[in-house]
Amino acid sequence: MDALPVLFLVAGSAAVAGAARRTRVSAPLVLVAAGLAVSYLPGVPEYTLDPEVILPLVLPPLLYTAASDSSYLDLRAQLRPVALLSVGYVLFATLVVGWAAYLLVPDLPLTAALVLGAVVAPPDAVAATAVARRAGLPSRITTILQGESLVNDATAITAFKVALAAAVGEGASWAGGIGEFLLAAVGGVGIGLLLMVPLHWLRTRLTEALLQNTLSLLIPFVAYAVAERVHASGVLAVVVVALYLGHRAWQVDFATRLQEAAVWKMVAFILESSVFALIGLQLPFVLKDLGAYGAGEALWYALALFLVVVAARFVWVYPAAYLPRLSRRVREREEDPTPQGAFVIAWAGMRGVVSLAIAFSVPLTLDDGEDFPARNLVLFLTFTTVIGTLVVQGLSLPALIRLLRLPGRDRRQETLAEAQAQAQASRAAEQRLDALLADERNQLPAPLAERLRTVLERRRNAVWERLGAVNPVTGESADETYRRLARAMIESEREVFVKLRDGRYIDDEMLRTLLRRLDLEEAAAYREAED
Known part of the structure; x- marks a missing residue:
């Protein structure tokens, strides 16, 4: 892909995401719909979702920013439900969806069906965070969904590798699969633990905010690459490092924190917008070359698989929420789950770009040179499952939360x-x-x-x-009035400085110095607006 299509993708997705922020519809949904609409317009470049780009270059920074914004203490408090969803549910969904696809699609080998199950098993980190933030979910539910989405990609990728090895003829056993899973999990966490302390030490020793933020941008790629190099989970390595650095961000100087927050907000916005637009733009690729499967037949498989994916999450969530409470220790340490909360967690299972990226990494042929069975159907079913969960569950989740009257923050x-x-x-x-x-x-x-x-x-x-009390005329609190007046005074100073520069009484370098001083004062007077 040359530079111009990439520029169009980034600029177009940013514009659509910016427009979506003015509506009540979640930006990921608008971006996917825009990608679907644009995918067949004449002159639109072909955007192929390359797993060699998405997994090592896009996934690490998205995981890093999501994990660093999460609370280590909250995640530790919800470790049991997070582990049950991010590990237990993903493996359960892999088996259930794979078995359903094996029974549903004629002549589809069980190993290829399990590949499909692993592909569509993990809910998406970006989608879950975006919807949870916009819907105003209770903090406990938000923590569980975010924690699940940070870890479940590692489980799904490992399950995918084991199922793929069996499908292509490399041979795989239950013992080998469990061993590979343990290697990926323990190795990923271990790499993260080894890297987090020296990386934090380096962050606190660098004296320039510019160098510190350059290091910050490199950290997720370094953690991911080192872990993958030793066949461990790069996802877990990034998450462990990000949680540690986010927990100790107060030890970094203020200039770094200010710049880092702005830089990562921009990076996350660009990547998230581009990723969801890319999902919609994959439509031409997944529709072509379905082979022996007709459009009606493929759509029937897609609907059936979507229903299985949704039902499997409910089947797992409710027992996982209530059965552990048979233990007195669990009852003492954790608050009681509510049926409404369990329902929302079960419904908030949107899939995303990781599933598509994994699906596109399925090889064209087996070890014996034969075509991979129903590869294009696997891509199509992955695409329809992602679109279905994003549209059906993503659109209905805010209304569902209001209907269930979940207590907000x-x-x-x-x-x-x-x-x-x-x-x-x-x-x-x-x-x-x-x-x-x-x-x-x-x-x-x-x-x-x-x-x-x-x-x-x-x-x-x-x-x-x-x-x-609020001002009876403006409806503002005293603090809001103070900040508004402070901003008006600072704006007046700014205008004077610009006039002095234009009159050549001061030069541009001095103007930048004076404006930066005012910017810092304005930042101190105003709290950052919530998304």
């Missing part, structure tokens, strides 16, 4: 906790300031010392004011 309680945390931190800072000013080496003029106290008091009061 308690914003007032979260604000109260934030205010209490800020109050404790402010008291510690005030004590530290008093101790520093008592030292004659730190003497400041009274106005400057008072300014430090004023800034501290403002930070302490800002969160409490969000809980208070």
